[in-house]
Amino acid sequence: MDAFYIVVLASTSLILIAAFSSLLARRFGAPLLLLFLLIGLLAGVDGLGIDFSNNSAAYMVGSIALAIILFDSGFGTSLQSFRQAAAPALTLATIGVLITAMGFGLAARYLLGFSWLEGFLLGSIVASTDAAAVFFLLRIGGINIRDRVRSTLEVESGTNDPMAIFLTLALVNIMAAGESLDSVGLDLLIQFARQIGLGLILGLLGGVLIVQVIRRMKVERGLAPIFVLTLALMVFAFTSAIGGSGFLAVYVAGIYAGNRRIQAKASIIRFQEGMTWLAQIVMFLVLGLLATPSQFPQIAVPAVALAFLLVFVARPFAVWLCLLPFDYSQRETAFISWVGLRGAVSILLAILPILGNLDNGQLFFNATFIVVMVSLAIQGWTVKPMARWLGLIVPPQIGAIDKVELDLPGAANHELLVYRVVADSPVLRGERIPRWARPSLVIRDDRSMRYQYAGRLRENDHVYLFIAPGFSRLLDRLFASKAVLTENDNEFFGTFTILPSRKAEELDVAYGPGLISDADKDLTIAELMEQRLGGRPDYADRVRIGRMVLIVRQTDEHGHMSMVGISLEPVAPVTRLPLFLNLRELIEALRDFGRRHRR
Structure with a gap:
């Protein structure tokens, strides 16, 4: 023993x-x-x-x-x-x-x-x-x-x-x-x-x-x-x-x-x-x-x-x-x-x-x-x-957020979340809580009170809300502080911006010709990016079109694109070896080599 x-x-x-x-x-x-x-x-x-x-x-x-x-x-x-x-x-x-x-x-x-x-x-x-x-x-x-x-x-x-x-x-x-x-x-x-x-x-x-x-x-x-x-x-x-x-x-x-x-x-x-x-x-x-x-x-x-x-x-x-x-x-x-x-x-x-x-x-x-x-x-x-x-660190879309998920017994069809109101959050600046969210309780200075009688929310308040499952992401923006972006974020997202609802043909007129195929010119930029990515683009997703790169710069509360960044700088490879070229880039490199050889 x-x-x-x-x-x-x-x-x-x-x-x-x-x-x-x-x-x-x-x-x-x-x-x-x-x-x-x-x-x-x-x-x-x-x-x-x-x-x-x-x-x-x-x-x-x-x-x-x-x-x-x-x-x-x-x-x-x-x-x-x-x-x-x-x-x-x-x-x-x-x-x-x-x-x-x-x-x-x-x-x-x-x-x-x-x-x-x-x-x-x-x-x-x-x-x-x-x-x-x-x-x-x-x-x-x-x-x-x-x-x-x-x-x-x-x-x-x-x-x-x-x-x-x-x-x-x-x-x-x-x-x-x-x-x-x-x-x-x-x-x-x-x-x-x-x-x-x-x-x-x-x-x-x-x-x-x-x-x-x-x-x-x-x-x-x-x-x-x-x-x-x-x-x-x-x-x-x-x-x-x-x-x-x-x-x-x-x-x-x-x-x-x-x-x-x-x-x-x-x-x-x-x-x-x-x-x-x-x-x-x-x-x-x-x-x-x-x-x-x-x-x-x-x-x-x-x-x-x-x-x-x-x-x-x-x-x-x-x-x-x-x-x-x-x-x-x-x-x-x-x-x-x-x-x-x-x-x-x-x-x-x-x-x-x-x-x-x-x-x-x-x-x-x-x-x-x-x-x-x-x-x-x-x-x-x-x-x-x-x-x-390698430039792969994605700038934060939203800043600090303090959220706790609480369990409800049985097969409840609602979620109970607790948010701490942080400084510089939209809810602190007067943004209204959506109707589909049901705030029930506010904890302030170690005292609990019903939401209806709490008045305007204050920093460090804890707010208890009932919401439908899957909607918590929409509330995160409301209770989050503003994201602090660095000077290098423009390099990540591109120098210029464009609305995703604009026609792809405008890119061909401004940065072409021949950049956008005839079949894609009638598409919006959002539709073009969705087509290239095989699904709805997410924050910071990138689509390369020739030497131009389109980047999802902002998304709204529903996850849809609201702003697209444009990078016109040629993206320098991290190595001169063809080791990390994908198939499309490899074919393009071989074509360039063939053109130079013929000349």
């Missing part, structure tokens, strides 16, 4: 240290997940002396933690974002992982003296981006980029683990059995189709089950988050047990459940946020404890070289090939290739060669650990500066 108490004391102390270290990391902009790993290393066998070498336990703990993180990631992904980024993200999650694994494996064969199968195995281990790292940086790191780019990165990181896990498990089994890749090629394809198919089907069914259980059962508010998370883990375990991809299933279940109306949703979100933090801390601490840094110097040079090759060559090349058919700008493709952080998933997969009793099992783990640390250090520390350098 004394040993048990010591283990509990040591474990909780490490978790507290990691939690407190997050405050320091935020202040200095350090990659927080790298910090968790380093704390585990410092507490391990070569640091404070905690001897943890149970690979099976580490893999199980890490898998459960990753399932929790993926479910929360899916729960917070809107269906609109998923649809918008599904095609390019799923291409990256499958073909991109395969290309990265092959390119990295080729380099590993020569730098580490591996066989072809061993090199490809190491490439498969590090081929997927880490969902925990990507979601943490994009959602908590305060990086405000275009929704299309953000959605692509989030959906890719949430769906590329099954491909990497499948490749790693398959190669470990082949090498452990002494078989060749040629003899099991067809079986691998069948197994892959089975894993993906079962993951998608059971994930969708699991999401339906979660929603129906919460809707139909009179669950106590405090128990609802526990029901949801437990059911999600059951979906993960059941799918994995029958040969499907449990990680894909739990992510799909999260997307379905998160986009349905269920009771106590605000409580579920808050609970899952805390559980995700705990899962990330525990997973990275355990993996840090498992490592033996004294073994790193033996392979440090080739492992660091492989990490640089992954960051600067393999990942960018795979991203460029996968996004070639899609209309991403060079800057967007460059940013997506840079946000390819490796993390806990790669270290988890690196345990499998050890569990499979492969000859170089520990070497796989050590090399992967070094690659992950280099990736987190280089990319994790520079994601926001890179987004700023």
Whole structure:
């Protein structure tokens, strides 16, 4: 019992240290997940002396933690974002992982003296981006980029683990059995189709089950988050047990459940946020404890070289090939290739060669650990500066807003919101609250009063309002402060502005001729942009027409365009290499080359 108490004391102390270290990391902009790993290393066998070498336990703990993180990631992904980024993200999650694994494996064969199968195995281990790292940086790191780019990165990181896990498990089994890749090629394809198919089907069914259980059962508010998370883990375990991809299933279940109306949703979100933090801390601490840094110097040079090759060559090349058919700008493709952080998933997969009793099992783990640390250090520390350098940081549309969502019991068809009246907000300047919103209570100076008797609203008042579901976004503008725009915002939105209701033909007259095709001249600018984007444009969306770029500069309370910016400056590529050109730009470049050659 004394040993048990010591283990509990040591474990909780490490978790507290990691939690407190997050405050320091935020202040200095350090990659927080790298910090968790380093704390585990410092507490391990070569640091404070905690001897943890149970690979099976580490893999199980890490898998459960990753399932929790993926479910929360899916729960917070809107269906609109998923649809918008599904095609390019799923291409990256499958073909991109395969290309990265092959390119990295080729380099590993020569730098580490591996066989072809061993090199490809190491490439498969590090081929997927880490969902925990990507979601943490994009959602908590305060990086405000275009929704299309953000959605692509989030959906890719949430769906590329099954491909990497499948490749790693398959190669470990082949090498452990002494078989060749040629003899099991067809079986691998069948197994892959089975894993993906079962993951998608059971994930969708699991999401339906979660929603129906919460809707139909009179669950106590405090128990609802526990029901949801437990059911999600059951979906993960059941799918994995029958040969499907449990990680894909739990992510799909999260997307379905998160986009349905269920009771106590605000409580579920808050609970899952805390559980995700705990899962990330525990997973990275355990993996840090498992490592033996004294073994790193033996392979440090080739492992660091492989990490640089992954960051600067393999990942960018795979991203460029996968996004070639899609209309991403060079800057967007460059940013997506840079946000390819490796993390806990790669270290988890690196345990499998050890569990499979492969000859170089520990070497796989050590090399992967070094690659992950280099990736987190280089990319994790520079994601926001890179987004700023590429000009992808979107200026805020509205300023500060303080809003709290409160749960209503049962299947209520209204939402209860609480807004704090902030300085310089329209409601403070006398704007009226819409009729469809029903203000009921005002808290002022710790005293509550009915809205009808509160008089004119004051700064720091808390206003309780009942509204119909889905209308909260329209109120945000009313209670938000004015957005503070910087001098560089004109560079982002363009020098000139035009009303979206004007005819596209006017652009051809002013900046053409030949800029707008005859078929598009009768369209309004709004219709032209909707046509090019394949849907209603959102704030800061951009459409390139020749060398002119149209940017959504303002939207009204209903989300419709109210002002369009025009940039006539040629958008300089971030690199002179054709690596980040999309297919349309590549064709144009080849045509320009052909014209110059003929001259």
